[in-house]
């Protein structure tokens with residue numbers, strides 16, 4: 001095409017919003033600007049992706065397209081491999097600048113970013129990326145990380161977007177259908193997505209739902225309404241972490257309701273954890289595949305060392321919620337039906353897979369990734385390892401399903417809701433003997449941890465990935481120490 005002057009392409013990834021969007025803010029200074037959402041075959045074909053994620057994304061894109069069109073920016077939605085789509089757009093529209101946010105994703109997205117970087121150098125397209133979380137690229141040391149997180153989150157939002165000059169005659173693309181994507185529609189209808197819904201969810205939490213947060217978050221009976229329910233919005237970026245942080249700080253300061261302020265303080269520190277875990281994946285991308293502590297390699301089948309594979313029968317029973325442990329099975333049924341589960345019950349599911357069933361975390365982790373609408377690779381894989389005892393540095397946490405049932409669902413309402421066959425002959429008997437199974441693997445892990453090599457390795461892991469809160473302002477430090485839920489609290 002004829003040289004039409006500088007043209008910016010804003011590549012939306014996990015940042016499907018208008019507000020606090022630095023690439024968009026930058027693009028509005030350009031002679032011509034275009035938006036792009038790429039649906040990549042590598043994503044659709046990855047073992048972590050489920051149609052529910054695609055449906056949520058498309059819903060968010062639908063409203064984003066309308067809002068951007070009203071501002072003069074056509075949002076294209078292309079299905080294809082990144083470099084070919086970008087090159088086609090460069091040829092067609094004379095793209096000179098590519099703007100996007102940094103992403104800390106699974107291996108395939110890292111490989112794609114390398115390919116895009118090579119393409120942009122070759123074609124002389126200037127690719128600029130902005131941060132949108134607390135994750136620091138090429139981090140040398142964890143010292144001072146928490147302070148940097150606070151600085152980023154306290155910084156002013158990106159400039160508001162006011163209007164664009166899109167190339168004349170270019171319109172937003174129609175959204176792809178399930179058949180063009182080669183997928184079947186999801187079995188569950190995900191909750192509504194998009195920026196407006198994300199803000200409504202945040203406001204309802206900060207305006208009152210958050211009052212009981214600390215008490216509500218552990219039981220599946222209360223967590224659905226008592227937790228913020230922002231995780232999928234954060235994962236797809238319909239809301240920025242900075243906006244959530246700043247709105248939370250303002251709500252805490254502004255409310256005369258002390259119970260609400262107390263609840264919100266508990267919530268505020270979780271936002272830092274989000275980035276803290278993502279930072280680990282950024283620093284060590286292979287933790288999505290292999291044990292962080294190599295000293296536990298070989299402990300469970302399926303970890304690449306053991307000659308046998310994963311016990312498919314056990315895995316299948318766990319995935320389908322028919323282990324014969326009612327609390328475990330009810331949680332799995334809720335997750336499959338809704339795409340969400342509270343932290344403690346997620347941890348219990350993984351602990352059961354790892355200790356009771358002896359399954360290595362990778363296969364259960366892939367299954368859970370497909371179920372969680374909020375799948376965020378950095379958090380997910382770190383938590384999978386942490387709850388399976390393979391980080392080398394965290395206290396081993398083995399959840400007893402019976403104790404969790406007693407504490408979190410004493411009257412059985414939750415189990416009856418999700419497990420109608422519980423108490424009838426149709427409900428299976430326990431798949432394994434809890435005592436025997438747990439005692440054996442616990443002993444193995446404790447013995448391993450005593451070995452001098454394991455201790456040396458743990459010290460190195462702590463040095464590279466351990467949480468350091470020094471450098472945070474006193475209120476942030478206080479809210480960390482006032483944390484009520486110690487199971488969430490042991491960051492590694």
Ligand SMILES: Cc1cc2nc3c(=O)[nH]c(=O)nc-3n(C[C@H](O)[C@H](O)[C@H](O)COP(=O)(O)OP(=O)(O)OC[C@H]3O[C@@H](n4cnc5c(N)ncnc54)[C@H](O)[C@@H]3O)c2cc1C
Pocket residue numbers: 217227228229230231232234235267270271273274275277341342343344346347350372374375376377379380383384387488
């Ligand atoms: C095995 C396992 C896998 C998990 N996978 C994911 C995942 O893929 N994506 C995800 O967002 N969370 C994950 N979590 C963490 C946590 O369970 C969810 O963030 C939380 O349940 C989401 O609901 P919410 O937004 O209402 O949380 P809230 O309790 O309201 O917390 C607000 C936000 O803080 C962050 N947060 C809360 N708890 C944690 C935590 N323990 N670690 C890191 N960040 C936290 C999340 O961004 C969350 O949206 C996982 C936990 C476990 C045990």
